[in-house]
Amino acid sequence: MERIVIVTGANSGIGLALCERLLTQDSALRLCLACRNMQRAEAARSALLTSHPSAHVDLLHLDVGSVRSVLSAAQEVQARYSKVDYLYLNAGIMPNPQVDLKTLFKGLFSRNVVHMFATAEGLLTQQDRVNSDGLQEVFATNLFGHFLLIRELEPMLCQADLTSSVIWTSSSNACRSAFSLEDIQHKDGKEPYSSSKYASDLISLALNRHMNSQGLYSSVVCPGMVMTNLTYGILPHFFWTLIMPIMWLIRLFTNTFTITPYNGAEALHWLFLQKPQCLDPRSKYHSLTSGFGKNYTQPQKMDIDDSLSEELYSALIELEKEVKRKL
Ligand SMILES: NC(=O)C1=CN([C@@H]2O[C@H](COP(=O)(O)OP(=O)(O)OC[C@H]3O[C@@H](n4cnc5c(N)ncnc54)[C@H](OP(=O)(O)O)[C@@H]3O)[C@@H](O)[C@H]2O)C=CC1
Numbered sequence: 001m002e003r004i005v006i007v008t009g010a011n012s013g014i015g016l017a018l019c020e021r022l023l024t025q026d027s028a029l030r031l032c033l034a035c036r037n038m039q040r041a042e043a044a045r046s047a048l049l050t051s052h053p054s055a056h057v058d059l060l061h062l063d064v065g066s067v068r069s070v071l072s073a074a075q076e077v078q079a080r081y082s083k084v085d086y087l088y089l090n091a092g093i094m095p096n097p098q099v100d101l102k103t104l105f106k107g108l109f110s111r112n113v114v115h116m117f118a119t120a121e122g123l124l125t126q127q128d129r130v131n132s133d134g135l136q137e138v139f140a141t142n143l144f145g146h147f148l149l150i151r152e153l154e155p156m157l158c159q160a161d162l163t164s165s166v167i168w169t170s171s172s173n174a175c176r177s178a179f180s181l182e183d184i185q186h187k188d189g190k191e192p193y194s195s196s197k198y199a200s201d202l203i204s205l206a207l208n209r210h211m212n213s214q215g216l217y218s219s220v221v222c223p224g225m226v227m228t229n230l231t232y233g234i235l236p237h238f239f240w241t242l243i244m245p246i247m248w249l250i251r252l253f254t255n256t257f258t259i260t261p262y263n264g265a266e267a268l269h270w271l272f273l274q275k276p277q278c279l280d281p282r283s284k285y286h287s288l289t290s291g292f293g294k295n296y297t298q299p300q301k302m303d304i305d306d307s308l309s310e311e312l313y314s315a316l317i318e319l320e321k322e323v324k325r326k327l
């Protein structure tokens with residue numbers, strides 16, 4: 001039977017590289033690029049069809065940061081397909097990032113240097129804003145829109161005698177200290193990105209608890225440090241060009257510098273090949289690249305607990321009711 005794969009944020013970076021890899025793996029699958037900008041989506045589709053002329057590539061308009069858009073995209077999916085086998089929740093933003101240069105400089109000469117380059121912990125802040133649904137934009141895009149999409153697609157993901165995989169592109173920057181149950185949208189802090197990624201780790205665990213019995217399995221991935229539009233937005237272009245040789249050098253000391261979108265998509269691709277029932281719901285699957293350029297996937301236990309994940313799950317269900325009431 002034809003497998004249906006939906007990828008959010010598929011028009012660039014890790015999402016687009018994943019699509020290339022999936023089509024190389026299985027040219028018979030039906031790939032749906034779920035994007036907010038249809039011009040960019042069409043360009044991505046053309047690029048994919050150039051390398052895979054007989055592939056089935058569909059486009060879906062989806063702005064994960066808008067409740068209305070998520071609801072109508074989910075309706076469109078139900079009208080087009082009879083089931084969804086893989087749902088890659090990959091779209092993400094990091095608006096107005098600021099690097100704390102003092103911490104970066106200090107870190108360079110500390111014992112924590114490898115950890116700092118792997119996680120960027122304490123190094124990055126962002127300026128968030130409220131979107132037209134009245135939600136914090138980073139939370140809405142990176143977490144809540146995707147959560148709503150899963151909820152709306154439940155009948156498509158939970159089919160009798162079939163399993164489905166929901167795969168979140170999380171990050172090594174997901175940090176417990178950035179997340180608070182009292183402020184799930186991270187209105188009051190300066191690390192909304194880190195908070196939203198930690199929340200996706202928690203939600204994945206809760207989804208497994210609630211949905212495994214219906215055939216839905218959720219996993220989280222860390223693609224490593226990848227050069228994409230998102231990372232190019234952190235520092236000026238000329239700076240990245242200048243430090244590029246250093247980046248390749250850093251790879252000799254940390255396997256988390258995957259650098260290219262192809263390498264970053266390694267764990268996302270690897271999960272496509274696994275039986276979802278055999279995966280560990282408490283592990284994050286990391287894309288890693290050795291100093292010699294060899295790609296591999298490694299699971300690492302996450303710093304998450306059941307009660308926090310359950311409380312966040314309940315909070316999102318409540319928020320879902322609230323936003324739907326307001327429509
Ligand atoms: N690059 C890195 O080092 C790392 C990235 N990640 C995560 O990987 C994922 C992919 O990012 P990456 O490839 O790096 O960066 P890109 O900016 O290249 O890709 C992000 C994708 O998400 C899309 N997107 C953003 N907002 C929305 C929205 N509201 N609705 C629909 N699509 C949207 C973008 O579309 P558009 O082109 O229209 O903006 C783009 O296609 C993100 O979740 C990111 O957090 C995690 C760890 C490290």
Ligand SMILES: CC(C)=CCC[C@@H](C)[C@H]1CC[C@H]2C3=C(CC[C@]12C)[C@@]1(C)CCC(=O)C[C@@H]1CC3
Pocket residue numbers: 099104116117118119120123124170171172173224225231234235243246247
């Ligand atoms: C000298 C030199 C190489 C400087 C670059 C320092 C920083 C700009 C990077 C060090 C660790 C990086 C990192 C990310 C962005 C760029 C760094 C802060 C991410 C936060 C990008 C998005 C993620 O989800 C995780 C990445 C972790 C590492």
